Structure formats: structure tokens, C-alpha cells
Amino acid sequence: MKLYFYKNACSLTVRILIHELGLPCEYEAVDIYSKKTASGKDYKTINPKGNVPALILDNGQMLTENIAIQFYLAEKHPNSNLIPTAHTEARYYAIENLSFIATDLHKSFVPFFAPNVPEEAKAGIFTAILRGKFDFVNERLAHHRYLSGDEFTGPDAYLFVVTRWLPATPLSLKEWPHLKRFMDEMEKRPAVKKALAEEAE
Secondary structure, X not given: OEEEEOOOOOHHHHHHHHHHHOOOOEEEEEEOOOXXXXXXXXXXXOOOOOOOOEEEOOOOOEEEOHHHHHHHHHHHXXXXXXXXXXXXXXXXXXXXXXXXXXXXXXXXXXXXXXOOOOHHHXXXXXXXXXXXXXXXXXXXXXXXXXXXXXOOOHHHHHHXXXXXXXXXXXXXXXXXXXXXXXXXXXXXOHHHHHHHHHHOO
């Protein structure tokens, strides 16, 4: 496999899960602004969407989007419990969590990385929206070690990655003690340590 990534972007989620599974993988950085890969290729010729992650499978086919890639990895390695098995309540909660992170939490960060959004809008309405999302997550983690219960699943890696974007906002992790506990615990996972060290190079 080969993962096209942008440092500290949501593609970090996939790198973490690949390490959780102990899979061999090649990695190539992408500049998501110039759409050039580290080897100088036009990334749009590889992934017409121009975004990350993009995972080249062993059969040469490409798969994009975090949720799709998480399901692919989980179902290729069913004993991993990255996504609980079919026809179980735990599976539906994992899907719920992935959907919430992708469509609510992840997208709520977009204005903070957009140079054309006025600072007063970022500090006002968009900060309030994001705070509400994290209030919900913090309450969820008050009752569970991880998002879906006491066992790590793929959505936890995604939550960890997007929460690391908080410094781009006026918000602080200190506002949410249960979320902070989760982040501290996630940072101790060997797969997370390895992925962060690689992207720091």
C-alpha cells in the first residue's frame, strides 16, 4: 500500500491505523495547496479530488475518504476491532461516531484554516459552533474511556487527529478535562507515537 498524506491533516488518522495493524506501507507527502507530491508529480493526476488521504491498495486501485479507508482496513483485518463486526450495536455506534467527526467536528474547523474568513467571524460564531461540538464529545468521554466504550476503535484515531487542530482556534483543550484525559492516553499508544514521530521528520 501507499498513503498520500499532508502532515497533521486527517490523513494522519490512516497512518495511525496502519501502524495499529502493523501493516507495511509507503508514504508520500502532498502539498495540498500546490497539489504537488514530494516526488514532483501533479497530485491531481493521482487523485482528481486533490485532497488527502488517498490510499493506493495492493491491487493498484485507489481509495479515498477517511470513513471508506477505515472500513476497508477494518474489514480486511476483522480481528482488529477497528470497526466492530456487522450486525452489532457497537458497529452502528462506530458509524455514528465516524459520521459525527467527519461531518460535524472536522468541517467545523474549516473556517479557521480559511484565509478569507474574517477574524471576527472565527472568534465569534465559528468558535461557538466548535465549542458546542467539543462540549458533546467531552460529555461522551465522561462516561467512556473511548468514544464507543472501553475499547479503542478507528473513530478514536480520527477524533485524536482533529482535536490536535485546536491551537488554530481560540479554544483550549483545558476547557474539556475528559477530552484532555483521552488525548493524553492516546498519545501513549505506540502506533500514535510512531505516526507522530514520522510526520515530525
